[in-house]
Amino acid sequence: GAVVSQHPSRVICKSGTSVKIECRSLDFQATTMFWYRQFPKQSLMLMATSNEGSKATYEQGVEKDKFLINHASLTLSTLTVTSAHPEDSSFYICSAGFREVGNEKLFFGSGTQLSVL
Amino acid sequence: AQSVAQPEDQVNVAEGNPLTVKCTYSVSGNPYLFWYVQYPNRGLQFLLKYITGDNLVKGSYGFEAEFNKSQTSFHLKKPSALVSDSALYFCAVRRGGNTGKLIFGQGTTLQVKP
Numbered sequence: 354g355a356v357v358s359q360h361p362s363r364v365i366c367k368s369g370t371s372v373k374i375e376c377r378s379l380d381f382q383a384t385t386m387f388w389y390r391q392f393p394k395q396s397l398m399l400m401a402t403s404n405e406g407s408k409a410t411y412e413q414g415v416e417k418d419k420f421l422i423n424h425a426s427l428t429l430s431t432l433t434v435t436s437a438h439p440e441d442s443s444f445y446i447c448s449a450g451f452r453e454v455g456n457e458k459l460f461f462g463s464g465t466q467l468s469v470l
Numbered sequence: 471a472q473s474v475a476q477p478e479d480q481v482n483v484a485e486g487n488p489l490t491v492k493c494t495y496s497v498s499g500n501p502y503l504f505w506y507v508q509y510p511n512r513g514l515q516f517l518l519k520y521i522t523g524d525n526l527v528k529g530s531y532g533f534e535a536e537f538n539k540s541q542t543s544f545h546l547k548k549p550s551a552l553v554s555d556s557a558l559y560f561c562a563v564r565r566g567g568n569t570g571k572l573i574f575g576q577g578t579t580l581q582v583k584p
Contacts, residue, residue: 359513396560396576446513461513
């Protein structure tokens with residue numbers, strides 16, 4: 354089946370630094386990628402939707418200058434948490450989707466646990 | 471606005487017994503409904519989906535779900551639970567035609583005891 358690779362799986366950084374998370378679709382071209390945030394034992398909250406070659410669409414309440422999303426190719430999207438603070442500590446999950454005739458498919462990465470000290 | 475509710479934070483069941491994880495939804499138009507499972511510190515794994523057709527949907531690992539339009543529910547079921555089914559389960563909804571944007575329920579922890 355289709356695979357979405359998310360890297361790194363875990364990152365610890367100091368407050369004020371920036372962290373980049375990569376999401377790659379390994380065996381398909383992802384027309385759309387999504388970034389979610391998940392707090393412990395809570396649901397996934399959609400942060401933004403990105404389409405290759407265009408600006409990401411952010412959900413209400415998500416700071417686009419803090420969470421920079423780049424979708425430069427059909428197989429790669431990146432999320433950069435800029436000037437990270439302890440409250441940004443969370444589990445971040447990407448998903449990648451594509452359409453085939455009569456169906457749309459969506460696959461999730463394995464997630465990135467971000468801890469900001 | 472679309473929304474999904476999973477009324478139970480946790481469901482406990484003995485191994486070999488049937489299990490049900492509840493989900494209700496609210497969406498305008500025809501819903502696309504999904505169930506995902508998440509193991510600790512992992513991403514989500516797709517279990518099954520309902521788009522149209524038969525109200526009873528069969529998915530991975532022996533799970534099934536029944537779409538009930540009148541009750542706006544999409545409960546996840548399995549006839550005989552396994553200890554390895556213990557995980558966090560999410561119900562999600564997407565309004566038809568809105569590519570890929572899923573709204574998730576708050577999740578239900580399933581604990582299967584031997």
